[in-house]
Amino acid sequence: MRLQIFLISILALLLFSCKKDRGKISCEQNPNAQTLSHDKETREYILYVPSSYDGTKNVPLMLNFHGYGGNANDHMTYADMRSLADSENFILVYPQGSCLEGVSHWNPSLPSPDNKSDVDDLGFIDALITELSTNYKIDADRIYACGYSNGSMFAHGLACYKSNLIAAIGSVSGTMLDIDCTPSHPIAVINIHGTSDGVLPYNGSNDYNSVETVLNFWINFNKTNTTPVLNSVDDNGTTIEHYLYNQGNNDVSVEHYKIIGGDHVWFDIDYQGANTNELIWNFVSKYDINGLR
Numbered sequence: 001m002r003l004q005i006f007l008i009s010i011l012a013l014l015l016f017s018c019k020k021d022r023g024k025i026s027c028e029q030n031p032n033a034q035t036l037s038h039d040k041e042t043r044e045y046i047l048y049v050p051s052s053y054d055g056t057k058n059v060p061l062m063l064n065f066h067g068y069g070g071n072a073n074d075h076m077t078y079a080d081m082r083s084l085a086d087s088e089n090f091i092l093v094y095p096q097g098s099c100l101e102g103v104s105h106w107n108p109s110l111p112s113p114d115n116k117s118d119v120d121d122l123g124f125i126d127a128l129i130t131e132l133s134t135n136y137k138i139d140a141d142r143i144y145a146c147g148y149s150n151g152s153m154f155a156h157g158l159a160c161y162k163s164n165l166i167a168a169i170g171s172v173s174g175t176m177l178d179i180d181c182t183p184s185h186p187i188a189v190i191n192i193h194g195t196s197d198g199v200l201p202y203n204g205s206n207d208y209n210s211v212e213t214v215l216n217f218w219i220n221f222n223k224t225n226t227t228p229v230l231n232s233v234d235d236n237g238t239t240i241e242h243y244l245y246n247q248g249n250n251d252v253s254v255e256h257y258k259i260i261g262g263d264h265v266w267f268d269i270d271y272q273g274a275n276t277n278e279l280i281w282n283f284v285s286k287y288d289i290n291g292l293r
Helices: 002-017 072-078 082-088 121-135 150-161 211-222 276-284
Strands: 034-038 041-048 059-065 091-095 098-100 103-105 138-148 168-172 188-194 229-235 238-245 254-259
Touching: 034 121, 041 072, 041 121, 059 072, 059 121, 059 150, 072 091, 082 091, 082 276, 091 121, 121 138, 121 150, 138 150, 138 276, 150 168, 168 276, 188 211, 188 276, 211 238, 211 254
Parallel strands: 059 091, 059 138, 138 168, 168 188, 188 254
Antiparallel strands: 034 041, 041 091, 098 103, 229 238, 238 254
């Protein structure tokens, strides 16, 4: 599993940095994907409805976004929350990013040079939530977003610009492009990032904000404690440091898992018996759009 995720990270690095040869890469379609027409674009998404769903009560919705150059089907294989959806009874969606010169991506910002194209991804997800809420009994107060790399940027973008829809978010090996937005309510955030990330460096770069900058934005916005509760564990030789910033407005918190030596991956970790998927779900599911449930 670790080798598989390492190979995925290498591919992501190549795709993320590829500029001159973008035209040689194609945006593959996803098998068994459903489609939605938005802004004159046909958009894909993979929908997973748990076996426990019977349509008698509203259930949460989790949106899980792939990284730059990726696709929804591949992302679902290594960020697989389907068994969690079955046991916890939530509807799970892996949307497909838009395509520019053969490379899939997400546009996390309002129209600006920060985006990779002019495709309205934020509007696509708004429309997708509306369609799913028409066809299924979705708890509108418990819609969550998480993502990897560029997909993580997009989860932050939804928290910024579609906060009326999103209760809490998760970020894996990602960052936040816009740190001057004003969400409509406190938003709980879980952040998982490796200190040896060569694509989106832990300490930031000329192009991307550091993990500290992103955490500070949400700590300040949510008005949590600024001194974290710190815990450290050893996961088969990998040190995982957990930082908890709690007691924010509406009792929301910000949590950070610092993976010492971790690369640019969707992590295969075990923190006190929970893997990355479980850490994210266990965190976000404590909240609805009004704060701690």
